[in-house]
Amino acid sequence: MPSYASVMDDIKNLSPSDKEKLIKFFEQVITFGAHIDGVADEIKESRFSKGKVCPHCGHHEVSRNGKYKPSNSFEYRQRYICKNPDCKKTFTDFTRSPIYSSKRSMNKWIIYAKCMINGLSLRKCVEYVGISLPTAFYWRHKLLDAIRLFMGKGIVGGIVEVDETYFAESFKGNHKKSSTFKMPRKSRKRGKQSNVRGISNELVCVVCAIDRVGNIFAELACKGRIKTSNLERMFNDSIEEDSILCTDSHPSYIKFAKNLGIEHQQIKSGKHKEGIYHIQHINAFHSSLKNWIARFKGVATKYIVNYLYWFKWLQFFKNEKDTIKSKNFIVHSSAARSDTKIADFKHRRPVYA
Template identity: 35%
Template sequence: MQAAQWKTFIAQFAALSMRQRHAGMSLLRGTAPQDAAVALIEGVAQGALHCPACLSTHLHRHGHAHGLQRYRCVPCGRTFNALTGTPLARLRHKELWIAYADCLLDSSSVRKAASQLGVHRNTTFRWRHRFLSLAKTDRPHCLHGIAEADELYVLESQKGARRLTRPARQRGGHAQLRGISKEHVCILVARDRTGQTLDFVTGRGQLTKAQLHLSLPPMMDKDVLLVTDGHAAYPAFAREAGISHQAVDLRAGIRVRGAAHVQNVNAYHSRLRQWLYPFHGVATRYLPNYLGWRWILDARRIRSPESLLKATLGDFPHLTRT
């Protein structure tokens, strides 16, 4: 290729879609996009290959289907592949999965990802929640030291529901009642000083002591110091749970009292609100998936599309669990 032709050729790179870029990189590596995804899927499955029906490991190869190796269980006769029993079972276009995982890490909207990958927006919406259904569960098991807790309220949304229990709102809309009411959904966020974060969708309306008992005790050391604002539910919960508690009176302008403050968790709230805003109101039934998605991005422990695809299949060897 002549120098002038090369300059013209590379000048077109900026106009390539994400799908075209991944396809080009795969060609340069000598592998097709589907081959790369299938190799990753098969590699994850080999670590714990067993029959999903009877859990037997006595099996043999049983041909190929849809690009994947099939297996037959000797005791029960069931056939399966590496995706059986995973969130990605029965989905198509495996060659696009790594590229789509990159779209998730880039917080791309449903329509933007569909445009980049050349598929229908319903496909990328379905993939979004399949990819997040298991990956979102990789969370810290316990908070240590000083843990801050605070609640965040978002409007309850029935987006996508076939039957609404109230008049429809457009683009998120506004609450009809002042203050926090049953029109809002409470998100409880607890975060320790090492950045380990847990969140819970506790339900509609104000946070209650009973909801705190359901969410926090299994996730906190007994010697943890719980720091909160002046909400009345926290001290009552802490006394009954036997947890040390300290409150800062934000309404009185007291934001810091020694090492006690809630600035860490409030900063997380700010990042979460800013990140949720472009979605124009997340459907309440999908809210846990979005919280898990935000945690993946904020923790920055899954940094590559290949790692996210592995996490979708339940493989978290690169993550440090606490």
């Protein structure tokens, strides 16, 4: 058996590319080894940080109710029962989470999370994880539905840069087997964004805001041009008092700031800055968002909010190591009570804020 010293000498003699491969190998060993052992405990701590609570009714009086052995684990896990007389349902540490009742191992879920963090296509996920294409699709949106609940809309404050960007309304997907879907317009030619020039109802508006400490707000607002009423509905309780709004010259922001009673710094067309006030951060955010979404070759409008929160999560945790991010993606998605079912996808509609 090689000694520690000989192994270290062999590592020193590796080429830079081989050293990089070795680092990635060790990252995977750490991610899919040590972290797997503790991820179930972290989910438990995250979900019940304020004490045990029934995920069905929210009642705080629960008691243990034996143990069970899930099909995707070799360990027995605790089962609980709600003591609310109107509920009396049993639950586990994973009830109403994306991985609840999954027959796949935690190892596969973490590998899949790493694929999502790297922005891989569904087919690449299938190749790496060893699951079917429909399963890869359902897993993506089960996790993202939960991440959206975990993160919430968020709050921005201080100097807040706000701007809108637009995406072509998309009905991407296989509708051949659907008895309820009817295409509301003629199909576009591949690659064509809209049949109408300029901003029209064939585009959907995404409004984003970012403050100087990195808090992010990103939501699907409406079809076509943004209106003051859309802004007031979206930012209800999401902008702190005494904030300073930085926007472009769109007139809807003027009335919005006035109604909200906050200071408004409007960057006139052709200018980039007004002292410390500018919208460069939000413009850079939009550019990164558009480039990132472009890799998916079109996103159906009914799923675009999930992609906004996916990107938002990546921005918040971009400085973490991939080994930690993969684990945290599963823990965070399991912290929220989300029980998206396959049947729910059939009737999904766009989520406007």
